[in-house]
Amino acid sequence: MSKLKTEQSAAENPEKLIELKVTEPKDWAAGVPAVYEAFKDLVQETGLLRGLGASLKMNQKGGFDCSSCAWPDPDDDRSQLAEYCENGAKALAEEATTKKLTPDFFAQNSVADLAKLNDYEIGKKGRIAQPVYLPAGATHYEPISWDDAFKKMADKVNSLESPNEAVFYTSGRTSNEASFMYQLFVREFGTNNMPDCSNMCHESSGTALTEVIGIGKGTVTLNDFYDTDVIIIMGQNPGTNHPRMLTALEKAKKSGSKIIAINPLHEAGLTAFKDPQKVKGFLGMGIKLADLYLQVNINGDMALFKAIEKLLLDAEKQNPGKVFDQEFIKEYTVGYDELIKDIEKQDVPKLCELAGVPVEQVQEAADMLRYKNRIIICWAMGITQHENGVDTIKEIANLVLLKGSIGRPGAGLCPVRGHSNVQGNRTMLIWEKLKDEPRKKLKKVFGFEPPKEKGFDTVEAIKAMHEGKLKFFFAMGGNFLSATPDTNYTAEGLRKLDMTVHVSTKLNRSHLVHGKEALILPCYSRSDKDIINGVEQIVSCENSMGVIQSSKGVLKPISDQFLSETQIVCRLAKTTFGEKTKVEWDKYASNYDLVRDEIAKVIPGCEDYNKRIRKPGGFYLPNAPRERKFKTEKYGDKAAFSVLKLPNHKLAADEYMMATIRSHDQFNTTIYGLEDRYRGIHNERRVIFMNSKDIEKAGFMGGDKVDLYNNHNGRERVAKLFVIVPYNIPERNTATYFPETNVLVPIDDVARESNTPVSKRVIIKIRKHVA
Known part of the structure; x- marks a missing residue:
């Protein structure tokens, strides 16, 4: 195996241990330690005034929406001290950091060298300060102008034999305005290949x-x-x-x-x-x-x-x-x-x-x-x-x-939804299945014929990469590789693509496992001010309970090379379509109020959108079941009971069920630190929680180093070098952190009907690790 191929195979976190310390798990959450940890991260990453000043505006009426979870804000009074949690403060620290990655950083660090770092180390490097490009065969990202970046993407997608050779992924942090314009671009381009993080969670x-x-x-x-x-x-x-x-x-x-x-x-x-x-x-x-x-x-x-x-x-x-x-x-x-x-x-x-x-x-x-x-x-x-x-x-x-x-x-x-606007993305038509009613509205408002055929969801997109059906991959936020199942299989698919593009705030592992060419496009975070022609723009998000409210950044961006997600979409669309477009992309890029005017025409419940999101606390979308009004496709105006079969939980004598979980110092794929203090795990992530009886029966001991593996559909998947931690968990049940064990989640083991990867019940075997 050549050196290049050996380095390319590092799609996962490095198979090495740090220095595990185990203490008794906690029987309560929050308290003074949460306050200490939150403010420690803020001060370290942002400085005292920048971070704490921004925190007072987070989740406040007229402030900006936390980029972490989608839990709703109170309709009435909100805490002036802290309307956020420890992880919300850590999310703010991540995006408000003053550390930035300049051309010198990318010149000094090859893609292969960066891939040798763990996810925590990669994420702590800082904000990406300018667009960067990885030419075919190159080892280092290099700076590129925005105009050249848009031209490269436009040339690539315009050279495709079919629009369906492109796929456009969306993460849950994308604003409603950006999501709406994104799906509009993709559908005018001619495809419904719009997988998103919803495919993998709810x-x-x-x-x-x-x-x-x-x-x-x-x-x-x-x-x-x-x-x-x-x-x-x-x-x-x-x-x-x-x-x-x-x-x-x-x-x-x-x-x-x-x-x-x-x-x-x-x-x-x-x-x-x-x-x-x-x-x-x-x-x-x-x-x-x-x-x-x-x-x-x-x-x-x-x-x-x-x-x-x-x-x-x-x-x-x-x-x-x-x-x-x-x-x-x-x-x-x-x-x-x-x-x-x-x-x-x-x-x-x-x-x-x-x-x-x-x-x-x-x-x-x-x-x-x-x-x-x-x-x-x-x-x-x-x-x-x-x-x-x-x-x-x-x-x-x-x-x-x-x-x-x-x-x-x-x-x-x-x-309870995860990422902060994952529900809003779907409301704004980010979906691989475009229903007839919104399709007709898009045609009426914008004058083009949106595609009818179903596109690829996340799992289908990964398989299509392997089958050569896809050539171009665009990710609006997120960390696609680390979020998806079957890590090595997914990495192999990504590497078969002609071009991969990521709109991002910070470096992540998906930037290091790429197509023949790759681009990283830096965008504003939620807390950044977005000023266009001297006017501060606002965006909007939907929380887990259907409330849409405004979000307005308060911090001066640390680079003048950032663009908003909405502007990136509009400029890419204009460069791609030229004079052939039916949409006035320049207009929407210059004023998000004009985007919201169009949302009001297309999305049910968003009438008078601009006025309603400016009301303190925003507004609720319609929710008929709250009024005992049900309208189902199969059962008309009735809600339906279901007769359901129990799942088969049979295990072989040497098999265990494994659930992938988050540590406390983590939100989705973002690793804030190496402390899972509630579970008593410190300075390490490569652990497997097991019942003490299972440990003894298998001939192991707490602290043993093991490899985890399975052979789903005849293909061996291995996660090497984990430490056994005895824990209060039922027999034959185990738990590990993701994304470290996503490599064990089979790409073709999915939920019936939804096609969601089965990351919470992976069948594994355990063997002693041999160095």
Whole structure:
């Protein structure tokens, strides 16, 4: 193997350990340590005045939207001290850093040398300060002007035999304005090849909910959390992934709500919360969150819910109409009788065994729900990223519909979205499936014929790269390689492309695994001021509960070479189409109000868009199920019950289920640090959490170095050099951090219907590492 090929193969984090230290896991989240860690990062990266000044405007009305999670801001008063969490502060520190990558940096660091760094080291280098280009066969990125960059991209896409040889990816941080113009460019170009990060996270939620209630979004508002009886949190770790949710849970608890936590790992953020903005929390006196903690097996959630439904059905038979909301069921649903017949067949002890939860605890959960109908069920990727992810969400909907817990205050379905505008991207038509109604509106408003055929989603796009169907890849934000499954397979696909392009703020691994030619285009962050012709521009985002609000940067950009995502799209489109376009791209690049005027004509619920996003707190998009209005493709004006089969969880004697998870010092693929202090892991990421009994049975010990591997469909995938950490996790269940173990997630092991990679239940084997 040549030296060049050896260096190119480094698509993953380096297979080397740092210096692991293990301490006892925490049984509470936040508190003073969260404040310390947040401000430490801000000061180190930005300096005292720049970082702290910006933090006072983050998530405030009239300020800028945090680029981290999509948890909603309060409709009423917001904390003037800190309307953000520890990870929000770290996200701000990442983008507001004063460190920048100049031409000298790229001249001194080859692509191959940068690939030898881990993701944490790569991300800490600083902001990319100017466009850079990697010519075919070159070893170093070099500076390029914006005009030349646009010409290279335009020449490349115009040379394609078909528009469908190009693919355009979108991350969840892209604003509504940029997303709308992006999809407009792609569709005028002539393709629906628009994979996005939704394909890999909540696509299962959108697929399931659209079928059974008529909308692919959640049905609750933040205020519902303050007026509810029971909150169920499953497949989610809010203490790390959505820390601001803890404040809402604390408020719910004080209002009398009960919380049921369902998770294979005991997580600090589901156990207790110490609010550092309150005297008691600052002094270390927290509030208990979970009243009942069900430590379910990986993907045991459907079995658990079927067991709860069977126990509730038994109670309903004893007290007809008191447990199930029969009036709601009769007026608003279909499929009830079929579901009841299926529930009656269920064996509770067997279901509990499959779920991994004692019958007594499942009975306790059923008792907590028996006579309540103000119930909110929250979930995230621990539910969606399974082969049966869509079915599990339909099972969740079954319980909500049985209880009539939708379309009433304090009740409903709550898929908790990850990235800050991932829901807004889809609202703005970022999707590989363009429905007839928006297609007709685009044609009417802009005068061209949008393509009808379905495009590639994320998994399909990766396979198409391998098959030679794609030549050009464009990523609007994100870290495509590290976010996707089957890392080496994906890297091989990317390297087959003629050109890869990334719109980015900072360096990431996707820039180092590239096509024959590559471009990196630096853009503004959320916190940067975006001034065009002397006018400060605003953008807009949609949060996890369907609120659209404005976002306005406050910091002076550290480079005069940044462009906004909207400007990048418009200038690329103008260069690509020339005089052939039907769209006035220059106009939209100069004033985002004009973009919003067009959004108002195309997107339902966005009428009078410019005026409404300028109202403090923004506005809610229409959500018919909140008003008990259901419009489903299969069932008309009814919500639908579903009869669903349990997944097959059989394992060979030497196999384990592995869930990929985030560390606390991480958001999606961005690694802020090497401290997962809630789980007691310090200065290391290459660890595998295992049950102590499993460790002993396999002949291992805590601290042993091992390799993880599988042979899905005859192809061996290996993640080398991990350290075993004994942990409170069910037997035959394991957990590892992503993206380090994405290499083990098979490209063709996906959720039925949604095609989402099954990153939360990967079958693996474990062997001793041999140096």
